Amino acid sequence: MKKILFVCTGNTCRSPMAAALFNRLAAASGIGYEAASAGLAATEGSPASASAIKAMEGYPGADLSCHTSRRLTYADIKEASLVLTMERAHRQYILSMYPEAHQKVFTLKEYVYGADGDITDPYGGDEAVYRHCAGILSKAVEKLAEKLK
Numbered sequence: 001m002k003k004i005l006f007v008c009t010g011n012t013c014r015s016p017m018a019a020a021l022f023n024r025l026a027a028a029s030g031i032g033y034e035a036a037s038a039g040l041a042a043t044e045g046s047p048a049s050a051s052a053i054k055a056m057e058g059y060p061g062a063d064l065s066c067h068t069s070r071r072l073t074y075a076d077i078k079e080a081s082l083v084l085t086m087e088r089a090h091r092q093y094i095l096s097m098y099p100e101a102h103q104k105v106f107t108l109k110e111y112v113y114g115a116d117g118d119i120t121d122p123y124g125g126d127e128a129v130y131r132h133c134a135g136i137l138s139k140a141v142e143k144l145a146e147k148l149k
Contacts, residue, residue, distance in 0.1 A: 004035045004144075005080035006108070007090050011039030011069035013052045013123050014086045017134055018108065020062035021141045027061070031148050033081075038072040040093055045069065049123065055130040059138065077101050084108040084144075087118040112143040 004022060008015035015037035022035040047053075048064035056062045077083060077098050083105040085091045094105050109117040119140075122133040 002033045002081040003079055004033055005076055005083045006035060006037045006086070007040065007072055007083060007094065008037070008086040009039055009041050009090070009121060010046070010123065011037055011042035011071070012046055012049045012067075013130070014119055014121060014133065014137065015039060016048050016064055016067045016069075017052055017056060017062070018084070018086075018137045018141055020056060020064055020067075021059060021134075021138050022144065024059060024061040025141060025145045029145060029149070031145060033148055036076070036080075038070050038076050040072055040090055042069040042071045044071060049130075051122070051125070051127050051130040052134075054127055055134040058131070058134065074098065077105075080104065082106075082111070084111055086121070088116060089118075108137075108140050108144070112140050112147065 006015040006018040019035040019037040026033050046069040048067040053064045056064050085107050088107055091105055091107050122129045
């Protein structure tokens, strides 16, 4: 099975939501991919943000209640078929550390829509901000699953 890695800053909001949403679709469609997530500045072992967990309640099968954050490693980059970041700055940082990965590191919006852009960090926002972010991620991940079929 091929692996997709979603990357954000702290691995408590965007990337775990994206991975959970993708895995929910991948399981239903059998596309041969699975997703994981990591953060560039993650504190190892932190839970997903309470608001991210709540936002995922609207997407059955995308449960973050058992998620624990982890920091991006070289092994993650090496093992992934595709690395999708939430921001251009994340992509730049990864490519500065691992230039050999240039053919598989993109922002999520760049890979899915062909137009570069960031997915705004909901951290610190209210539940409506998290739900909005989850909606953006859900649409992007649906397009991603279609593209990978």
